[in-house]
Ligand SMILES: NC(=O)C1=CN([C@@H]2O[C@H](COP(=O)(O)OP(=O)(O)OC[C@H]3O[C@@H](n4cnc5c(N)ncnc54)[C@H](OP(=O)(O)O)[C@@H]3O)[C@@H](O)[C@H]2O)C=CC1
């Protein structure tokens with residue numbers, strides 16, 4: 211895991227100003243990246259207005275205008291529109307020779323290189339939404355043309371959390387399934403715990419506060435402790451106590467197998483997104 215904070219010196223163009231771009235931009239600006247160095251292409255006027263208002267970044271209604279003059283392009287559109295977005299930028303890619311960082315699930319470096327016209331420095335990055343709070347984690351893979359510019363990409367993403375270098379591109383789908391999508395699994399657990407607490411008689415407000423702080427405390431222990439999750443779990447689980455009753459119920463219900471199937475489904479969906487958008 212790396213924590214480099216060397217940021218690119220020139221402008222960075224975000225192509226797509228949706229949920230994940232907003233988390234990255236917010237995290238970068240909060241950590242001292244000059245808003246004047248961020249240009250965003252986003253077709254939705256309301257999103258452009260919010261990004262301008264909240265972060266002071268320059269927004270454009272088309273990709274070419276935002277990409278103009280930027281040495282780093284951060285492609286943050288959905289996988290399903292990536293091909294047409296790249297095609298619209300191919301002439302500029304030949305002229306500008308940017309570092310193209312894609313955060314799209316599934317779409318491969320080979321596809322991006324081809325769609326952008328060839329011989330393009332491509333880094334695939336898989337961040338997650340806690341980037342907004344500087345608490346993200348990003349997996350990074352660089353194609354051969356981007357090897358010498360890898361630190362530039364790593365520096366940018368490291369501003370919003372640690373980075374993990376991935377050498378085998380095929381593993382990026384597993385990174386996406388574990389940490390890219392991962393925050394949603396934790397939010398699902400939070401929803402379920404809150405509902406269950408209410409079912410046991412707690413007020414909605416009390417259940418929410420108890421769950422929020424429990425997940426925060428447990429995540430803090432996981433990241434600060436030398437001990438693995440199973441040891442931390444064992445310390446909560448008194449023999450014959452309440453935790454054991456719950457854990458046995460989880461195990462009997464196939465909790466681990468269910469998580470395994472869910473992560474496998476997300477990994478497979480990444481592969482499908484690549485094939486379906488070829
Ligand atoms: N959300 C997450 O937690 C994560 C997402 N990702 C990846 O990030 C990418 C974006 O996801 P997310 O932010 O959730 O999606 P969003 O739909 O919120 O954001 C994408 C934005 O791009 C806009 N857009 C569409 N076409 C263009 C274009 N030609 N030029 C510029 N912008 C365009 C969309 O507008 P419109 O709605 O009008 O189409 C939309 O506002 C995806 O590829 C996803 O796989 C990666 C890690 C985590």
Ligand SMILES: O=C(O)[C@@H]1CCC=N1
Pocket residue numbers: 315386390391
């Ligand atoms: O759900 C998705 O496809 C994207 C990629 C990772 C998180 N969100």
